[in-house]
Amino acid sequence: METVNPMKPRTVIFTGGSLTITPVVSDNDYVIAADSGYDHARSHGIAVDLLIGDLDSISPESLEDARQRGVPIERFPQDKDASDLELALRVASSAEATEVTVYGGEAGRIDHLIAIALSLTAAEWRDLSITWHTGTGSLHPVLDTKPLVFDAVPGTVVSIIPVGPASGVTTTGLRWQLDDAQLVRGTTHGISNIVDATPCTITVSDGALLVTIGTQQEQS
Template identity: 25%
Template structure:
């Protein structure tokens, strides 16, 4: 199984311990995300970006550590994270993890989450995930989806991303649903959890953002 991990330049304190995901992982750093990888003693396989967020000394450090660096002009049509994502997609992996893309500026966070649409458009060929210390985020299209219990991310919300979610059914959840219709902006399927080790949710039309959260206060 080929997995790609992308680390962006979001707040470093939101990035989990990456060694937990390091097995068989190809790492791509987006701009300052390369320094975050190095700080966790991981050498990026690829570094991409305009590198406008790092100092001259940090740039020299990066050049001595990373063999494959692709630089882009500051004025460009794509963000550094999107460039990293396209590089990852070209590898045709089974899974893409994105770290360091939440917790900072809200506009950046929202557009980074929307990058999951690019992966969802690939007809399920690549599973895309955004992970930080408190959240695990995926985008799901219509179909039947299995959810396994995760002690770290016990709270689960299904958030509509389209005008309607049709025939949403939840099985194995504390708050079940049967053939429910969710309108955009509905909170009906938020703050749920599994009652066992596994559950399923299915729907016939629409797109859902699946947010699994750690609701334990630090």
């Protein structure tokens, strides 16, 4: 894979699947389209810096658009060991991005949805701050190298899901605080917490978490 160094701190990745929200992209962002993610970027009038993947799901019109615009294309065989999103994340990591925002993949095959969520917790991305925007909120991997700090309207629903055993889980700003807690795989102990005050923080000393921040607030 060609190493790309856009010298831009944030990389925005458009992946396949549905996209029901309006993406927010600035001129300072490096934009990668993972296969049919190019369709999403194109439909929102967003210029793409790199198209990557096996290109088995991008529309013919979008592929021709990319070629006409001179967008660099890295095409991989369909028989590969990584998803198109993972290929895009590798580019972002090699380019020394510090922040990655993912759009798309909101619905579709359940194996794809689970794979996207779990892939974001890979140790390979431990130096990246990753946010996956979905139609019902956002998802954030939290590893021991990087705490999650965020602002949200009081009443916003936050869920903390361990990916395997997670120890030293500590929160601030949430109604039901965790203090050096241990969460085991399969537990629902961290589900449906509520923002009480901001900023909120979530840290883990060992292990990995998936944190969802909803767009819906607690029903009064």
